Amino acid sequence: xxxxxxxxIPVTDQETxxxxxxxxxxxxxxxxxxxxxxxxxxxxPGQEAVSITLVNWFPQLKPxxxxxxxxxxxxxxxxxxxxxxxxxxxGKVDQTPWGKFxxxxxxxxxxxxxxxx
Numbered sequence: 001x002x003x004x005x006x007x008x009i010p011v012t013d014q015e016t017x018x019x020x021x022x023x024x025x026x027x028x029x030x031x032x033x034x035x036x037x038x039x040x041x042x043x044x045p046g047q048e049a050v051s052i053t054l055v056n057w058f059p060q061l062k063p064x065x066x067x068x069x070x071x072x073x074x075x076x077x078x079x080x081x082x083x084x085x086x087x088x089x090x091g092k093v094d095q096t097p098w099g100k101f102x103x104x105x106x107x108x109x110x111x112x113x114x115x116x117x
Contacts, residue, residue: 007069009052011108013039017054020106023086026052031112044071064109076100076116090114107111 004081011017018040026042033039043051055061072102073079080090083104089102099117106112 003010006052007050007052008055008058008061009066009106009110010058010063011106011110012063013055013107014056016053016107017041020088021052021054024083024089024104024106024112059092066110066111068111070101070113073114073116076114077103078099079116080116 009011009017018028018031021042025044027045028040029043029048030039030041040054041051042054055086056063076093080093080102083090088104091105093102099115102114104112104114
């Protein structure tokens with residue numbers, strides 16, 4: 001094994017989720033027909049080696065069930081201002097020995113942790 005390359009994020013509506021992740025700062029890598037579905041693959045700028053795909057075809061993977069993925073940021077206060085200006089709500093900032101953390105949820109409730117070291 002060498003690396004994690006794609007992480008499936010379960011969503012109800014791919015278009016709604018795609019618009020949210022674009023506002024969050026992800027870039028669209030691929031949007032194409034996939035069998036009877038649509039493949040939507042996204043990544044943070046400059047981080048294409050690890051991407052997400054917005055899925056709605058795994059019955060055991062329920063929309064809103066993802067938690068614990070961490071996105072590193074440089075400045076929590078600036079990131080919160082930027083995201084709030086885009087209409088994205090950021091949770092309470094927690095100060096830990098490992099840095100600041102705050103959560104962001106997509107339209108289905110999948111939760112991401114913003115982390116400033």
